[in-house]
Amino acid sequence: MSLLHKMDREIYVLDGESFAWLLRKGRHEITIDHNTMGQTCGILPVGIDSARVKTQGLKWDFGDVSTSNHLVPENPVVSIETDRPVLWTCEIRPL
Template identity: 75%
Template structure:
């Protein structure tokens, strides 16, 4: 059985050993989480109204994305003009068959891991869309959303490195989008007390863990 090792806790420390692309979606932003994820990412994008969220929380105006993209039914005109004036690629895409998030993902090279800042809170349709993409896209995708860090574990064995400086004590294994799964775990004792968690599953399941506050 092939084992996948997950070392992505570096995202919560502002470090990177691989190529990450950060996509800011139109949901509330936790400032310390933004700072760490921004440092880890090589490419930064805002999905339409995500540009509003980034601009409003960026009091020092130190965060400039590489790309702002969407159908632009949410971005404010002044913010669109601001990022344009700062030489950010501002791309309007009116395609009605793709969401703003999908439009941004299309801009990211296939060999980059995707990091979504937001996507599991707020509107129910947006949350379901995020979870659907985790299943449909055979790419490495992580979701950082307020209190939770989540990604999909596909069939097989997974070794997850736990960083107790950034991750809290609670975690979850969720059979989202499937009727059932046979799951075997090692390293869990109600909460995550160990530095390594091993999970074997015969169906895709979502793994979530708590993000400490503050980071």
């Protein structure tokens, strides 16, 4: 994960159960594909002590990082604003 901080481009990490990518400082709009994305998602500080994060469109919108949150079926977009780089992760819906 530390390599994601060092790279000057978007890199997606994918395994059989989830995927993730680094959200740099600023505002991000993530289009949610409920056919492929599972319910559980998270915003994680990686390599930093803290971050201020504001979310809109998740089940629990609040101003902090969250290791476990949920996507809401009615919301096609999740907005995330962060003052430091954080890792966005989301489970993949089983086939």
